[in-house]
Amino acid sequence: MLxxxxxxxxxxxxxxxVVIVVAMMAFLYASRPDVFxxxxxxxxxxxxxxxxxxxxxxxFVVIVTAGIDLSVGSVMALGxxxxxxxxxxxxPWPIVILIGPLVGITAGLVNGLGLTVLRLPHPFIMTLGTLxxxxxxxxxxxxxxxxxxxxxxxxxxxxxxxxxxxxPPPTGLPASLFVVGISAVGMWFFxxxxxxxxxxxxxxxxxxxxxxxxxxxxRVLVYVYAISGFFAGLGGLLLAGRTDSGFPLAGQNAELDAxxxxxxxxxxxxxxxxxxxxxxxxxxxxxxxxxxxxxxNVSPFWQQILIGLVIIAAVYIDVLRRHAAVRR
Amino acid sequence: MKxxxxxxxxxxxxxxxxxxxxxxxxxxxxxAGNPFWAAVEAGAMEKGKELGVEVMVMxxxxxxxxxxxxxxxxxxxxxxxxxxxxAPTDPNALAPVVDAAKAAGIPxxxxxxxxxxxxxxxxxxxxxxxxxxAADYICGKLEKGSEVAILQGIITQSTGQARANGSKAGLEAxxxxxxxxxxxxxxxxxxxxxxxxxxxxxxxIKAVFASNDNMALGAVEALKSAGKLADVMVVGFDANPDAxxxxxxxxxxxxxxxxxxxxxxxxxxxxxxxxxxxxxPPVIDTGTVLVDKSNAEQYK
Numbered sequence: 126m127l128x129x130x131x132x133x134x135x136x137x138x139x140x141x142x143v144v145i146v147v148a149m150m151a152f153l154y155a156s157r158p159d160v161f162x163x164x165x166x167x168x169x170x171x172x173x174x175x176x177x178x179x180x181x182x183x184x185f186v187v188i189v190t191a192g193i194d195l196s197v198g199s200v201m202a203l204g205x206x207x208x209x210x211x212x213x214x215x216x217p218w219p220i221v222i223l224i225g226p227l228v229g230i231t232a233g234l235v236n237g238l239g240l241t242v243l244r245l246p247h248p249f250i251m252t253l254g255t256l257x258x259x260x261x262x263x264x265x266x267x268x269x270x271x272x273x274x275x276x277x278x279x280x281x282x283x284x285x286x287x288x289x290x291x292x293p294p295p296t297g298l299p300a301s302l303f304v305v306g307i308s309a310v311g312m313w314f315f316x317x318x319x320x321x322x323x324x325x326x327x328x329x330x331x332x333x334x335x336x337x338x339x340x341x342x343x344r345v346l347v348y349v350y351a352i353s354g355f356f357a358g359l360g361g362l363l364l365a366g367r368t369d370s371g372f373p374l375a376g377q378n379a380e381l382d383a384x385x386x387x388x389x390x391x392x393x394x395x396x397x398x399x400x401x402x403x404x405x406x407x408x409x410x411x412x413x414x415x416x417x418x419x420x421x422n423v424s425p426f427w428q429q430i431l432i433g434l435v436i437i438a439a440v441y442i443d444v445l446r447r448h449a450a451v452r453r
Numbered sequence: 454m455k456x457x458x459x460x461x462x463x464x465x466x467x468x469x470x471x472x473x474x475x476x477x478x479x480x481x482x483x484x485a486g487n488p489f490w491a492a493v494e495a496g497a498m499e500k501g502k503e504l505g506v507e508v509m510v511m512x513x514x515x516x517x518x519x520x521x522x523x524x525x526x527x528x529x530x531x532x533x534x535x536x537x538x539x540a541p542t543d544p545n546a547l548a549p550v551v552d553a554a555k556a557a558g559i560p561x562x563x564x565x566x567x568x569x570x571x572x573x574x575x576x577x578x579x580x581x582x583x584x585x586x587a588a589d590y591i592c593g594k595l596e597k598g599s600e601v602a603i604l605q606g607i608i609t610q611s612t613g614q615a616r617a618n619g620s621k622a623g624l625e626a627x628x629x630x631x632x633x634x635x636x637x638x639x640x641x642x643x644x645x646x647x648x649x650x651x652x653x654x655x656x657x658i659k660a661v662f663a664s665n666d667n668m669a670l671g672a673v674e675a676l677k678s679a680g681k682l683a684d685v686m687v688v689g690f691d692a693n694p695d696a697x698x699x700x701x702x703x704x705x706x707x708x709x710x711x712x713x714x715x716x717x718x719x720x721x722x723x724x725x726x727x728x729x730x731x732x733x734p735p736v737i738d739t740g741t742v743l744v745d746k747s748n749a750e751q752y753k
Contacts, residue, residue, distance in 0.1 A: 160654050165679070169649040264515070268485045271641070273670070273695045286678065294680055368641050369674055370695075372667070375642060419650040425608075425636050 141446065142391055142406040145439075149410060153417040160420055164296035168286075172367065174412035175283075175301035176201070176360040176376075178405065180383040181390075182312050183356030185404045186349050188387050189316070189329045191396025192248040194350060196236060197357040198379030199259035202372075204228040204361030206263045208279065209272035209371025218278035225362035226355050232259055233354020237347030248350075256380070263373040271372035275365060283366020301363050305405075308356065313401040325349060329396025385432070386411050389439040410435065473507045474535040476724050478717060479526060480512040481540045481566070488694060489713050493564065496717030497538065504725055506535075519543045526550045530557055536724030538576075538717075540565040544611070560727035564720040565713075567611060576719045576737040578711040580612050581619035583741035584662070587688045587709050588623025590743055591660045594686065594706075597628035602651045604644050604663040604672060605636040613639075616664040616690060624662070632658060637668035644668025648675035652685070660686040666696035666708055673704045692744045697752035700745060707745040710752060715739035 153161045160166055180197045187194045204225035212221045232255060239251040285300035292298070316322035324345050327335040336342050365371050390407025392399025414435060418428045484494035494510050501508030511529075513521035519542045526537065527550055537554055539561060541547040551570045554561050567575040591601065601624055606613035617634065624631055633651045637644030644663060648671060652658065663669035669689030676682040682704065689696050692710035699705040716739050723733050744752055 157654070163653060166650075166653045169646075169653055173646045173649065261514075269482065269487050271667070271695065273698075284678070364642055367674070368645055368671060370641055370670070372641055374640070416650065419635060419647065420654050422633065422635070425638075 139400075140402075141442075142403050142410075146406050146409050146413070149413045149417070153413060153420070156417065157420045161417070164292055166416070166420070168292075168296045168299065170409075170412050170416050171302045172299050173416070174408055175299070175305050176364045176367075177379070177382055177386060177411065178305045178408045179308060179356045179360040179363065180376075180379055181386040181404050181408050182308055182401070183353035184380070184383040185387045185390075185392060185399060185401070186312070186316070186325060187248070187353045188384070188392050188394065189325055189396055189399055190346060190349050191329045191332070191394075192240075192346070192349065193252065193384070194233075194236065194353045195249065195252040195380050196232060196255040196259055197353060197360075197383055198376035199256045199263065200229055200232040200354055200357040201361040201364065201379060202263040202375040202377075203232065203259040204358035205365045205371040205375055206266045206272070206373055207371075208362060209275055209365055210266055212275045212279050213272055218276060221275075221279050222282070222362060225365070226358040229354040229356065229358020229361070230351050231354070232357070233351035234347065236354065237350035240350065241343040241346055252350075260373075263375075267373070269373055271370050273370040275369055275371075280366035280369060283363040284369075301367070304359070304363060308359070309401050309405055316401065321345065321348065326397055329393075329398070331397070382411060385436050389436060391439075391443055407439075410439075473505060474725070474728060475507045475509065476501065476536045476538065476721055477526075477529050477534055478508060478510045478538045478564070478720060479522060479529075479540065480510065480564075481522075481542050482516045483512045483514065484510065489691070489711075492713035493540070493717040496714035496719075497721050498717070499714075500718040500721040504721065506721070506725060508721060509534075513542060516542055519546045523547060523550050526554065530554050530559060534559060535728055536560040536562075538562050538564050538720035538724055539568065540716075541568045544569040560724055562720055562723045562727070562733075564716045572735075574723055574733050574735055574737065576723060577716055577739055578741055579736075579738045580615035581622075582738070583690065583709045583711065584616040584619030584664070585623040586741055586743050587662055587690060587707065588620045589627070590707055590745075591624060591662060591686065591688055592627035592629060595629060595659050599629055599659040600632045600655060600657050601629045601660045601662070602633040602635075602648075602655065602658050603631060604647055604651075604661060604668045605634055606639045606664040606668070608636055613664060620662045620664070629660075637663070637671060639665050639667060641667040641671040643671070645671030645675045648672040649679070652676065652679055652681060658685055660688065660706075663687065663689045665689060666691045666693045666705075669705055669708065670695060670699060673699060677704075692742075692749075692752045694753055697744065697749040700749040701753070703746070707743060708749075710742045710744045712739045712741070 207228045208221050208224040236252050236255055240248050245251045282300050282304055286297040288297040324340045386407035387404050389410050390403035478497045480490045482490050484491040497508050511525050522542050548569050551561050561573055563575045565577045603620055605617045632655045635647040637647045661672050663672050666689040669687050672687050676685050686706040689708040692708045696708045719737055726733050
């Protein structure tokens with residue numbers, strides 16, 4: 126059928142996921158024509174999924190190396206708590222906004238070094254450890270209490286909204302959209318146009334071959350986990366800004382949402398394959414689904430079931446597509 | 454040698470009985486830093502001092518660590534003690550260990566959260582009545598037929614259910630229209646997202662009842678960025694310090710305070726009564742108070 130035409134099948138291979146996003150949007154529009162395409166709702170979708178998008182970008186780099194980073198949700202909370210506490214302590218804002226990402230990078234370096242220096246058998250173990258450590262530290266900082274009132278500048282990236290004199294006031298393009306956009310483009314450039322990026326894909330495709338061909342695999346892996354940590358910390362900055370609060374239980378299970386978005390977006394769990402565009406589409410699919418189900422007042426229990434089904438279906442479609450490609 | 458050990462053991466036993474009665478308060482989470490549990494702890498300690506009994510306070514490191522709480526209680530039963538006031542992290546998971554305590558002749562009462570064991574007294578907030586209190590407050594400020602929304606907690610928990618049911622019954626009883634009920638899972642960010650969706654789908658709502666203050670504060674953020682905070686009143690539950698500050702600043706309109714100190718105090722009192730062979734009622738309400746600008750200062 127479709128697979129018979131090489132042009133169409135190649136188009137679907139690269140942009141099939143975008144077609145799914147568009148189809149979902151059409152479906153949601155049909156279900157709530159009065160609300161779904163309203164500027165307010167579209168603004169909401171962006172604001173609500175910016176943090177997930179950042180976590181997913183970080184998770185994506187890790188998954189390309191056939192790794193996993195379970196710590197991102199906890200590291201995000203740790204970043205939030207650290208920056209909230211320093212903001213409350215009166216530290217100037219230009220330093221405070223660096224704290225989230227710096228905490229993230231530090232946690233990522235710990236992950237990467239633990240994996241490579243301690244020679245733990247799988248990143249699952251190291252990052253499961255740091256998942257717990259970072260969550261414990263987040264609670265320890267204030268003995269479990271949330272910290273509110275962060276100040277306008279600290280909140281800017283998570284809170285600001287540009288109406289460009291065009292959108293009616295509450296709607297507009299959130300600053301977080303630009304953070305995600307710049308991050309995604311930067312990530313695309315890094316993975317596709319730098320030698321480090323190519324090494325990352327090489328390691329995921331075949332770590333042994335990569336090592337033999339002279340790539341310093343350990344060094345690349347440390348960078349990869351630091352990148353994932355950085356995005357977790359940046360996500361923490363956005364979420365803290367959005368909620369005007371650091372709370373130690375933030376981002377529980379966010380790592381699973383990030384993994385789901387990356388996998389739905391077509392990245393392979395075995396490494397070496399996936400695109401930034403796919404990851405962004407994966408995030409949107411998760412976000413659109415939640416938004417649509419909320420707008421239609423569907424029970425949260427059904428939401429969980431549907432998200433589970435979509436994860437399975439998305440990967441199955443990918444398997445079929447791959448089969449078709451091989452036969453051709 | 455054996456005799457010596459036996460004598461020693463007997464002595465230890467005797468001195469054990471000579472000491473004051475020993476009661477355990479096992480809470481869902483540590484009191485340090487969490488004002489709610491700190492107040493439960495303080496109430497129990499004060500009552501213990503007043504009645505001249507020893508009160509030990511324990512908790513798992515986090516409210517989700519069910520296994521740690523079970524292990525603590527098993528260990529304490531093994532050591533022997535005179536009563537347990539328990540705030541179960543998971544009522545069903547804790548049921549067997551509560552039965553074990555009763556089998557060992559140790560009286561048990563539940564504080565804050567009702568367990569699933571039959572015949573065990575529950576001492577805590579009547580959450581349905583508390584949510585009704587909030588609903589009545591909203592009713593008193595709005596015209597009949599106005600649209601209102603409810604932000605639910607985790608609806609699989611009894612507290613989440615009681616607050617959702619109590620508020621809905623109260624709001625509908627006075628002729629308000631509940632147009633949206635969504636869960637924010639007790640979480641500030643999720644409550645904020647749910648509120649954004651609610652105001653998008655229902656631009657005419659006049660009030661929201663949030664089942665806890667975290668979600669209420671998230672709802673305030675959502676309303677602020679939509680420029681609608683002046684049109685929509687936000688009422689929460691718990692009266693935590695952040696919420697009290699928000700009420701004083703005029704962002705949140707009101708919240709509902711529980712009386713956690715009573716939970717600790719009434720809990721120890723009930724155990725002492727049970728130990729003395731008295732009967733106690735199956736449910737002891739510790740009460741709720743509506744908190745608005747007039748009395749928020751004391752909850753800061």
